[in-house]
Amino acid sequence: MDGLVITPMLVVLVAAVGTLLFRRQPRVRLAVSLSGAVGYAVAVAALAWYVVIAPAAPGIATYQVGDWPAPFGITLVADGLSVFMLSMVATIGPASLVFSARYLPKYDRRTFYYPLSHFLLLGVTGAFLAGDLFNLFVWFEVMLMASYVFVAYYGGPQHTRAAFWYVALNLVASAVFLLAVGGIYATTGTLNMADIAQRLADPAAAGIDPAPVVGLLALLLSVFAIKAGLVPFQFWIPTAYRAAPPPITALLAGASKKVGIYAIIRLSFTVFAGAQVPVSLPWVSGSSPLAFVGPILFVMAAGSILVGGLGAVGRDSVEGVLAYSSIGQVGFIAIPVAIAATTSSPTLRRVGILAALVYALNHTIAKGLLFLAAGTIESATGTTDLDELGGLAGRSPALSSAVFVGTLALVGIPPLSGFFGKLLVFDTAVRAGAASVLALLLVGSLLTIAYTSRAWNRGFWGVRTPAVEDAAVDPIQVAILVGLAAAILAVGVEFESVYRFADAAATAALDTESYVEAVDPQAVNGGEQP
Amino acid sequence: MTTVIMRTTARAVVPIILVVALSLFVEGHNLPGGGFIAGVLTTTAFALLYIAFGLDFLERGVLGRDIEPGKTPSRDRVVIAYRRVFSFGLAISVASGLVPLLFDLPFLSQTYVEFENVPLYGHLELASALAFDFGVYCVVVGGLLTILSVVGAE
16 A cells, blocks of 8 residues: 555646647647546545554554665654645645636636646645655655746746846755755765664764754755745745736645655754754854754744734735745744744643644635635736726625635634634644734734735725626636635634644654654764765 | 868777767766767767868768758758757757656656666666657757758858
C-alpha cells in the first residue's frame, strides 16, 4: 500500500503529459485535465485515509523511488503533516482547474495552460512529499518554473514587468536555497531529512559539528519566507498575483504559499529541532535552532499582519485587496508557528502548529474562493475595479453569497472554518501569556474586518453600475464558488474530525523519532562518505 | 557567417559531434554522459548548421521542401516537429518510469542485461535506463531547438 504515497504525483504527471500530447484535440485535452484533477483529489483522499484517518492507520508511510534505500535514494514521506497539506491542495487544485475550463476565453493561449497548471500542482505535491532537502529544492523549482510562465501569461507590459521581478527575486532565492543545501551537506554529510535529524540529535556519533546549522537554517528561513510572502519579502505578491490569471492566483495563494509555511514547519520542527546548538544573540538565547527561528519568524509575522492589513484597506481593485490580504493572513499563520518555536512546553508547541495548520486550511479555501470570485467578477463585468462595481449582491445573489461566506471566513465568524482558525491562533497567544501578541492579533483582525467590509460595501452593495447591470455571470463558475463556500461551512460544522486530522498533522510535525524510524536511513560511517 | 571556411568546417564537424553525442547517450548510465548532455551536444550540431547554412537549410536543403513565404516562426513546420519531439520525449520518460509499476516495483526502478561478443562493440550492457534517457534526450533536443529556431528567426 506504500505505493499510494507516490500516486498523487503520478496522476498529475500523467495528466500534464497527456494534456501536452492532446493539445490539438481541445475536448480530449479538457477531459484529460479534468480527470487528472479528479484523480488527484481521489488519490490524496486515499492517501489521507491510508496514512491518518483509517482505524489502524500507520501515521506515516514512505516510498523509495527506484528501490534505492535511504539516505541514498529519493525518499518520499507521507506523514500527517504532508497529508494535511496535500488535502488543502486537493481542495483548491481541482476547483481551480475546473474553473479555468470555464474562465479562459475560447481561443486564448490554452496550449500550455493545462500542462503547466498540472506541473504547478506536481511541484507543490512533490514539495510536500519530498523526504530530502535536494528534492525539496527540485520540486520548488518545478513549481516556480510553471508559475513564472503564468505570471507572464497575458504578456502585457505590466505582466512582463511583474514576471521580471518575480523571476529575478526567485532566482536569487533559489541560489540562496541551493547554497544553504550545499552548506547543510557540508555540515552534516547527508541531505536526507531523516538522516539529518538523526545525525544532529547525536553529532558526536556521526562525527559532525552542528554549529553552522543555525546560520544555514536562517538562510533557508529567508527563502521560505519569500515563497510564503512574509514581510520583508512580501513586495512581489501584489504585482504577481494581479498579473497571473485568477484561477492560477487561487492556486498560488492557496497552494504554493503553503509550501513555504510547510517547509518552515517541517525543517524547523521535524528536522532541526533536535540539534543541540547554543544560541546566544542579543534578546535571543536557547539551546536549539528553534530559539533562533522563533523571534525572527515572529517579527516577520507581525510585520506581515500590519503591512497586509494596512495595504489591503487602501486598495481599489478586488485582486489588490485580496493580494494584500494574503500577506496579512500568512502573518496570522506564522504567529502561532513562531510561538511554537519559542516555547519550551510540548503542549503549547503542538497547539501552536495545530493553530497554524487549521488557519492555513481556512486561508486556502477562503482565499481560493475569493480569488476565483474575482475571476468570475472580471469575466462577468469586465473589471475588478471597486469604483466601477456596485450592487453585485442584487445582480447575482448566488455569487454574492459565496463571496460573503468566504469573506466571513476570513474575518472568522462562527460556524465557518475561519472562526476555529482564529480561535486556535488566539488560544495559542493566550496560552503563551503574551499580551502584546494578543493586541497585535486583535489589530490584525480589526484590519481584516475593515478591508473586507469596505470591499463588500463598494462592490456588492449600493447602486448598480453599468458594468454590473450588463454582467453575464457564468453559472458553472458560480457553482464552483458555491461548492467552495459549502466546503468552508462543512469544515466549520464538522470541525471535530478536522481538528483530529490537524492534531495528527501537528503531532507528526513534532515527532522526529517516528519520522526517522519510518524513513530508516542506513548508517553511513562517521561524517565521511564511503 | 556563411563563409566557405565556416561551411567546410561545419560539414566535417557536424557528423563527428553527432557520433560523440550518440556515444555519450549510449554509455550514459554508468559513465559520464546521458540523455541530457547528448541532447545538448546534438543541439550544438544543429546550431552549427543553422549558423553556417541559415535557418531555412533544413527544410530546403535537406528535406527538399519549398518555404512558405510570410510564415511566423512558431508555426514553421520544422518548429512544430521540434515541439512534437519535446512532447514525445516527455511521454517516453514518464512511461518508462511507469513500466516498473506493472512488475510491482517502485516508480523508476531500473534493470539491465549484458551481451558478450557483440560484433564490433564487444561487451555491451543494455540498461532499461536507456529508455528514460532517450526521453530526456528528446525533451532536450526538442526544447532547445524550438527556442533556438524561434528566437533565431526573430
